[in-house]
Amino acid sequence: MKRYSTLKDIANALNISTATVSRALADRCDVNQETKKLVQEEAKRQNYKPNPIALRLQNKxxxxxxxxxxxxxxxxxxxxxxxxxxxxxxxxxxxxxxxxxxxxxxxxxxxxxxxxxxxxxxxxxxxxxxxxxxxxxxxxxxxxxxxxxxxxxxxxxxxxxxIDDYKRAFFATEHLIYSGFKKIYHFSGPEILMVSKERKKGFLDAMKKHHLEVTDKSVLTAGVFMDKGFSAMQLLIDKNDIPEAIFCFNDPTALGALKAIKEAGLKCPDDVALVGFSETEIAQLVDPLLTSVEQPxxxxxxxxxxxxxxxxxxxxxxxxxxxxxxxxxxxxxxxxxxxxx
Amino acid sequence: MKRYSTLKDIANALNISTATVSRALADRCDVNQETKKLVQEEAKRQNYKPNPIALRLQNKxxxxxxxxxxxxxxxxxxxxxxxxxxxxxxxxxxxxxxxxxxxxxxxxxxxxxxxxxxxxxxxxxxxxxxxxxxxxxxxxxxxxxxxxxxxxxxxxxxxxxxIDDYKRAFFATEHLIYSGFKKIYHFSGPEILMVSKERKKGFLDAMKKHHLEVTDKSVLTAGVFMDKGFSAMQLLIDKNDIPEAIFCFNDPTALGALKAIKEAGLKCPDDVALVGFSETEIAQLVDPLLTSVEQPxxxxxxxxxxxxxxxxxxxxxxxxxxxxxxxxxxxxxxxxxxxxx
DNA sequence: GATGAGAATGTAATCGTTTACATTAGGTTT
DNA sequence: AAACCTAATGTAAACGATTACATTCTCATC
CATH class of the missing domain: 3.40.50.2300 (Response regulator)
Known part of the structure; x- marks a missing residue:
């Protein structure tokens, strides 16, 4: 490693003890003004920087x-x-x-x-x-x-x-409801994650509040990545069980769903509307632009x-x-x- | 900070010196087998871990x-x-x-x-x-x-x-040429960056090799972000100087160009073909899917x-x-x- | 002139580890 | 029995910084 200047180097150069050097650099009051000035000049000359490793050991x-x-x-x-x-x-x-x-x-x-x-x-x-x-x-x-x-x-x-996942999921779902969609599904995240649970709960509660039907089929577990959103959507298309709108766990799953929708010759939002979550850069780049919850x-x-x-x-x-x-x-x-x- | 077990703690517990402890743990040959075993057991019992900070000071x-x-x-x-x-x-x-x-x-x-x-x-x-x-x-x-x-x-x-920017830019341009496009433009990156220069050179050399016309207008500086690609494309549309294909400095500029193309009611690749660079996730998500150079x-x-x-x-x-x-x-x-x- | 105060500086321990060198005890050689 | 070897362990310095405590010196006070 590069050789750095130490307190000792300064002390030797000025023929004083390291203690005085240390005190001078800490600008303590019990050091002679002259000495202090000499030390500070010498420190600058040698481009002295306190050794952070030594400090860590010292301070524990x-x-x-x-x-x-x-x-x-x-x-x-x-x-x-x-x-x-x-x-x-x-x-x-x-x-x-x-x-x-x-x-x-x-x-x-x-x-x-x-x-x-x-x-x-x-x-x-x-x-x-x-x-x-x-x-x-x-x-x-x-x-x-x-x-x-x-x-x-x-x-x-x-x-x-x-972030207030529950509330945001609730509002995102309500946004779809207020837009006039009735058959709304949810692509949920891994069951083990709190955020998945929260977002799902927000979805379910919003649906309940507005007296919209929720069945076993309304919620599909779609993971966190694009491929899972893709296959979940394909499954729905294969079963010809196509909702008017889907509130997705996150943007990648929404984008996966979007890809499946396009590949099936369907249109978004005309045939299936989508809402993502946890805003990614991509949301503003795909066609159509993706509605999404932006997290700070x-x-x-x-x-x-x-x-x-x-x-x-x-x-x-x-x-x-x-x-x-x-x-x-x-x-x-x-x-x-x-x-x- | 949490208190960690030290060599001294082990030494005290066994009534031996820290030197012996250090040697025992380093599994050196000049330590009694018995002692070594005792030390190793005690170290385990105390959950001893060498202090990385002390080691760094020691080893400089x-x-x-x-x-x-x-x-x-x-x-x-x-x-x-x-x-x-x-x-x-x-x-x-x-x-x-x-x-x-x-x-x-x-x-x-x-x-x-x-x-x-x-x-x-x-x-x-x-x-x-x-x-x-x-x-x-x-x-x-x-x-x-x-x-x-x-x-x-x-x-x-x-x-x-x-990465071999020059070659890849050359090949990407050749790909457009071999596809039958003739009026090919380049949206280049910030002039100050080496990569910009390399990619531009690759483009120019490929065009020259195949005896395709290159004028002052063939290369537009479009920066690194989407908005620059967007405005560069808009400029071309406004001037009604629309190339058959554009080799773009990177994916964001290509996507910006794509947005401008769509907004003008044009189609990609029918009216303008696009090639991006430095593969982003987005390339596989937009419509049409974006041709791009993938970097490792x-x-x-x-x-x-x-x-x-x-x-x-x-x-x-x-x-x-x-x-x-x-x-x-x-x-x-x-x-x-x-x-x- | 002895005493004390205060300023300026030095000495040495500390943090946790390693290691050159010193020491001890025991055994072997002559 | 003196001399020497070896194994096992200890002592102490080093890394770079800080700081409690000790020391030295000067000057003021009685």
Missing amino acids: RSKTIGLVVPEFKSSFFPMVIAGIQKVMDESGFQLLITESQESMEVERRNLKLLENNMVEGILISITREGENTNLYQELIDCGIPLVFFNRVSSKVIASKVV TFEMGETAARLLLKQINQTPPPEVETVCLLAKLNIRKSSINTHKG | RSKTIGLVVPEFKSSFFPMVIAGIQKVMDESGFQLLITESQESMEVERRNLKLLENNMVEGILISITREGENTNLYQELIDCGIPLVFFNRVSSKVIASKVV TFEMGETAARLLLKQINQTPPPEVETVCLLAKLNIRKSSINTHKG
């Missing part, structure tokens, strides 16, 4: 926090990371990023890795396979605070950052990071809190009722 | 490398990061990620931040504003190896990972990381090398000549 703080995200492919998590990064840079913390690849096993490995690297806290969005509840609890119990975001644990007590991704990262820093820096640590961020429904062409009025 | 190595990417929005860089991450995890290095937000000024700040954090090397993809040549050179000169990827410096001598993003990250580790670990450092990764042209509907034979 790693000044590092860990992050576990399920994947990197979609732009959702990268945007969250950008938000986290901003807060970390401001507060002088380093960020250790790991990817669980939607696997509980890999997630466990990542958490162990972070623990071995002495992170002072962990930000995590869990896999869609499920949660490593015991491990989360262990980490918290032995003093490493966890903050969940987006995909949160339902069992562990910790600070969490979510960057802000989610910032918020989660701030909550974690609070847990780390305050003694005693503050009460855990769950922050619910506001999301916004962007209504576009894919959910316009072309038959009405 | 930060075991950290830095990364500077221009942005997080598109999935391109996140996928590269995933590749880098994989190599780093395997080799026990930490990764410090920074985002320059396409600003030279922010890039300078990030590089300084990485230097202060004593990274042992830096991976960088430069901004589209241009390059901080002097700073790159300074870092290299004082012992921090740099490896460029994707958007590389044209002036600094260092290892680089690129994950592999690019892996390769760049490996090159950097070589620079760091070998003494004397190996010669710098430029690795050119293969990219692949995915031919889809947007570039099919519907008039031909």
Whole structure:
């Protein structure tokens, strides 16, 4: 590694002790003004920078926090990371990023890795396979605070950052209902995820409120990726059980459905209207433009990071809190009722 | 921070010196088998993990490398990061990620931040504003190896990972030519970027090879984002100077052009055929499906990381090398000549 | 002139680990 | 029995920074 200038180098150059140098650079009052000036000049001359590793050892703080995200492919998590990064840079913390690849096993490995690297806290969005509840609890119990975001644990007590999935799903469904659609289906996400449950509940409650029929067939589990939305839609087309509108778990499944619709020679929104969720860039690029719920991704990262820093820096640590961020429904062409009025 | 078990704790528990404990755990031959066993048991009992910070101070190595990417929005860089991450995890290095937000000024700040954090090397993809040549050179000169990827410096001598932009642009253009198009235009990227120049050169050379006319009007600078592709296409439509086909700098500009084509009531590929570059997820989702050059993003990250580790670990450092990764042209509907034979 | 106060600086321990060198005890060789 | 070897362990310095405590010196006070 590159050789850096140290306190000792400055001390030797000026024939004084490292203690004085340290004090001079910290601008302490019990150092002679002359000496202070000499030290500061010499430090500048040698381009001295305090060694962050030595400081960490001394302070017994790693000044590092860990992050576990399920994947990197979609732009959702990268945007969250950008938000986290901003807060970390401001507060002088380093960020250790790991990817669980939607696997509980890999997630466990990542958490162990972070623990071995002495992170002072962990930000995590869990896999869609499920949660490593015991491990989360262990980490918290032995003093490493966890903050969940987006995909949160339902069992562990910790600070969490979510968007109001239930409400947004409810409103998105109501939007379809107010548009005049009656036969409305839902493509739901992995049953194990809280967000899936919340969005499904929002859908069901909105339907119930408006006295619209909901049968076993109204909800299809379609996973998180495009191919699943595609095959779910194909299934409906094959069975000739085509709804007027579908509220989809997320944008990829909506886009998969859209592809199946087009391939079958049907039209969106004329034959089937679509609503996505968790706004992706693509929503504004496909034809027709996709109605979708926009999540404040960057802000989610910032918020989660701030909550974690609070847990780390305050003694005693503050009460855990769950922050619910506001999301916004962007209504576009894919959910316009072309038959009405 | 959480309290971790140390060598001293084990030494105290067994009434021996930390030196012996250290040696026992390193499984050195000059330790009594009995002692070794006792130490290993006690270490397990206390869940001892070596303190990585102390090791770094001791070894005078930060075991950290830095990364500077221009942005997080598109999935391109996140996928590269995933590749880098994989190599780093395997080799026990930490990764410090920074985002320059396409600003030279922010890039300078990030590089300084990485230097202060004593990274042992830096991976960088430069901004589209241009390059901080002097700073790159300074870092290299004082012992921090740099490896460029994707958007590389044209002036600094260092290892680089690129895709064969020139060849792919050449072939993509030839694909349009072989499809029977004659009036072919190019929407080029920011003039300052090497990749822009390379792709433009590939386009021009392919046209020249096949003796097709190239005028001042054949190449329009369209930037990197969708809106620029959109306005460039609108300009052509307004001037009623509509080419049969356009080879675009990247997918977003192609999609922008596509939007303008549709809004003008024209059809792709019937009226204007399109070819994009640097495959995005979107290419497979739009109508018509977009022909595009697919880049090996994950592999690019892996390769760049490996090159950097070589620079760091070998003494004397190996010669710098430029690795050119293969990219692949995915031919889809947007570039099919519907008039031909 | 002895005492004390206060300013400026130095000494040495600490953080957790490694390792060159020193020490000890026991056994073997002559 | 003196000399030496070997195995096993301990001591202490080092990495770079901070800081409690100790020291030195000067000057003011009685």
